Amino acid sequence: GRPHSSSAASCSVGSVSLASELSFLLEPSDVIAVRDRPLLLDCQVQGEEPIMVTWRRNGAPVNSSPRVRVLANGTLFIQNFQKRKEGSDADVGEYECAAQNRYGLLVSRKAKVQMASLPKFHTHPVSMKVDKGGVARFQCQINGVPEANITWERDRVPLSTSDKRYTLLPMGILQVTGVRQVDAGVFRCVATNIANTRYSHDARLNISGKTNIPVKTYKEPVILSGPQNLTLTVHQTAILECIATGNPKPIVSWSRLDGRSIGVEGIQVLGTGNLMISDVSLQHSGVYVCAANRPGTRMRRTALGRLEVQAPPEFLQWPQSVSKPAGGSAVFTCVAQGVPEPHLIWLKNGKVLVPGNNVKLTNNNR
Numbered sequence: 001g002r003p004h005s006s007s008a009a010s011c012s013v014g015s016v017s018l019a020s021e022l023s024f025l026l027e028p029s030d031v032i033a034v035r036d037r038p039l040l041l042d043c044q045v046q047g048e049e050p051i052m053v054t055w056r057r058n059g060a061p062v063n064s065s066p067r068v069r070v071l072a073n074g075t076l077f078i079q080n081f082q083k084r085k086e087g088s089d090a091d092v093g094e095y096e097c098a099a100q101n102r103y104g105l106l107v108s109r110k111a112k113v114q115m116a117s118l119p120k121f122h123t124h125p126v127s128m129k130v131d132k133g134g135v136a137r138f139q140c141q142i143n144g145v146p147e148a149n150i151t152w153e154r155d156r157v158p159l160s161t162s163d164k165r166y167t168l169l170p171m172g173i174l175q176v177t178g179v180r181q182v183d184a185g186v187f188r189c190v191a192t193n194i195a196n197t198r199y200s201h202d203a204r205l206n207i208s209g210k211t212n213i214p215v216k217t218y219k220e221p222v223i224l225s226g227p228q229n230l231t232l233t234v235h236q237t238a239i240l241e242c243i244a245t246g247n248p249k250p251i252v253s254w255s256r257l258d259g260r261s262i263g264v265e266g267i268q269v270l271g272t273g274n275l276m277i278s279d280v281s282l283q284h285s286g287v288y289v290c291a292a293n294r295p296g297t298r299m300r301r302t303a304l305g306r307l308e309v310q311a312p313p314e315f316l317q318w319p320q321s322v323s324k325p326a327g328g329s330a331v332f333t334c335v336a337q338g339v340p341e342p343h344l345i346w347l348k349n350g351k352v353l354v355p356g357n358n359v360k361l362t363n364n365n366r
């Protein structure tokens with residue numbers, strides 16, 4: 001879940017003669033390419049023939065070569081996707097196709113093409129010593145494109161997820177509650193995506209306390225790890241971490257800072273206190289409070305995390321083709337929604353339309 005830094009939508013005015021109207025049946029979509037593998041970017045248009053399809057990368061025309069060419073159906077074919085090399089351009093970038101017939105030119109959306117990668121871990125798990133009956137937590141972090149799948153090993157053996165005391169959160173967090181002597185060992189995480197597999201450094205879990213009897217001394221509740229601030233896109237899954245220690249064992253509960261109900265649909269508790277919200281919608285945005293209570297008292301500790309849900313731009317109204325006599329005026333309307341609010345760009349024959357003598361943009365088109 002990476003935040004969308006900006007969102008833009010474009011409205012295109014193609015030709016004004018209905019019979020010849022150009023439109024996209026298929027526009028290129030964002031994709032993660034694998035090095036040295038072929039990549040196809042689709043662009044399917046309809047309209048009066050002949051139609052010429054051309055491609056641009058980062059605004060510059062894509063030149064045909066034996067390695068890169070436009071197929072008869074408009075698809076851009078890159079034979080073996082290349083990483084940046086000295087003196088030559090990489091294939092990563094923003095691609096758009098343009099379709100032209102004798103009436104006008106139409107430009108597609110920009111498709112972001114990234115290359116799959118798995119750089120080194122930037123956070124490795126750290127060794128820790130935990131009292132018998134206590135809580136252990138390990139974390140590893142890696143910035144994979146696409147996001148890496150993280151699994152854990154203890155003493156080089158994959159950790160089974162069937163033990164209820166072990167909670168594996170997808171963002172690279174391992175929690176072990178009610179630790180016992182058998183949990184001691186060497187832990188590491190394994191990250192995998194289409195580009196590579198990597199192993200983290202080792203972290204040792206040591207268990208202190210000689211007997212099997214849990215420690216009798218009173219310990220105030222402490223939140224070992226609270227929720228992080230998250231920015232997600234609608235339909236993703238939010239996981240808000242909360243793990244607490246204390247003696248007696250604290251009770252973890254969740255609420256919203258604004259007092260609104262968290263609801264029940266799509267809500268699950270993972271492990272002893274982590275909150276999972278499946279299929280997030282805009283209403284889930286807010287500040288979430290995790291509270292660790294000492295049983296039977298009002299004694300409590302809290303931790304906060306903000307969840308921000310964004311929605312990609314979506315058109316509510318499109319410009320319609322019109323026929324007008326010379327000297328008259330034509331009005332085109334375009335309405336889009338999204339969070340944060342999208343900004344609209346008008347294009348005419350593939351070029352950004354700037355307000356001028358006889359062109360006026362109103363509302364947020366400026």
Ligand SMILES: *[C@@H]1O[C@H](CO)[C@@H](O)[C@H](O)[C@H]1NC(C)=O
Pocket residue numbers: 026040042043044071073074075
């Ligand atoms: C275009 O042609 C290529 C090669 O024949 C094919 O792989 C691709 O799926 C086609 N694209 C569309 C949108 O039909």
Ligand SMILES: *[C@@H]1O[C@H](CO)[C@@H](O)[C@H](O)[C@H]1NC(C)=O
Pocket residue numbers: 149150151
């Ligand atoms: C991650 O790896 C595990 C173990 O190989 C597998 O069961 C799981 O489906 C994978 N998850 C994803 C999202 O690829």
Ligand SMILES: *[C@@H]1O[C@H](CO)[C@@H](O)[C@H](O)[C@H]1NC(C)=O
Pocket residue numbers: 227228229305306
């Ligand atoms: C979360 O965001 C709030 C502001 O909205 C900030 O005060 C707080 O420090 C952030 N917490 C973390 C863990 O980054």
